[in-house]
Amino acid sequence: MRIALIGGTGAIGAGLALRWAKDTDHEIVIGSRDPERAREAAADYQQTASEYGSAAKVTGFENAMAADRADVIILAVPPYHIAATIEAIADSLAAGDILVSPAAGLRRDEEGFHSRPPSAGSVTQLAADVAPAAVPVVGAFHNLAAGRLAALDTPLEVDTLVVGDDDEAVRTTMALAAEIDGLRPVYAGGIGVAAEIEGLTAVLINIAESNAEMADLGVRFR
């Protein structure tokens, strides 16, 4: 399968790309608005993964071209860029493709981080509202610390919650998540409950900021 990381030069895109490159033989496609940056990041990730014995192929392209080459497209961009990013790649999406939204809307004040979903209710819902009708949207990978993903020697041993209304898209996304060593996908319901899951990101950051020994924090349900 080919997985595109739109905004794949950013921290969460890099982390997911590195883990999939290390642990699977899926072709990883890095997308960026700047194709040269995408190519450089792809070469960098492939080199890093190869040091862990991986033969995975990582390529880099402008976002729309990256989406065109992939079956599963991860929207690894800030929440306020989700709508514009989907519109920019919409012509590259085909029926059968899957869009995956890992972003969470947060605001910070003097008390800490708070959940601030967009008016659609959640970032995942916003993505679903903007996506072409034939392309299902799944929410996943919200509650992963980018630094921990990128630290390939660090066992993950965490869960990622998955929400979506299209059963096959959910199954495919969960299978891709499960192929990352130490990452367990946990289904949490339809897109209608995505806001609560995105809000967990604020909790994780607040805990990390309150506990020096709990940086790059993840969560496991048990």
Add this chain to the structure above:
Amino acid sequence: MRIALIGGTGAIGAGLALRWAKDTDHEIVIGSRDPERAREAAADYQQTASEYGSAAKVTGFENAMAADRADVIILAVPPYHIAATIEAIADSLAAGDILVSPAAGLRRDEEGFHSRPPSAGSVTQLAADVAPAAVPVVGAFHNLAAGRLAALDTPLEVDTLVVGDDDEAVRTTMALAAEIDGLRPVYAGGIGVAAEIEGLTAVLINIAESNAEMADLGVRFR
């Protein structure tokens, strides 16, 4: 120390009372609007704990009398009863007492459970707004499954998030939580971030309802 569980005949009150009775020698005071029900529940909990070798004393009283006898008062009542409950016990609260709020405001629709905090922002904030000025409020024990607490043979191995603005009250509450075997308190910030922590309760219920093998779910941060 004496710990009162206001609404202690309910599921979460019963679960916390049983765990403290089993694992500590604190005196546990069960509060109920009906003193006879409080006494019956207390006798029941003490009997159950004694079967685990505990000599803990569990007594039962009407809510205000229970609060009067305790140093730490857990508001184990539904979120919409928090304000009236604090008002009902206010005359029994003394400077140095600590109020602990474990409740989360939720609503359910066809999509699942959602966080619905009161207009104060969170149940913990509401409790702090209503509590006498000399009595600090701490948010804790939100994300624990009552059934798992009450199943005394089941290891907990979960975390509870603690929020509060009074350092000593937070420390005391965290110490009481840590005395329950398998329960780890994790400080998550001030009362200003309680809403996000209360919202996690909705996530846990949504996961449990989507996964038959994940009933009585807890969470561990790692």
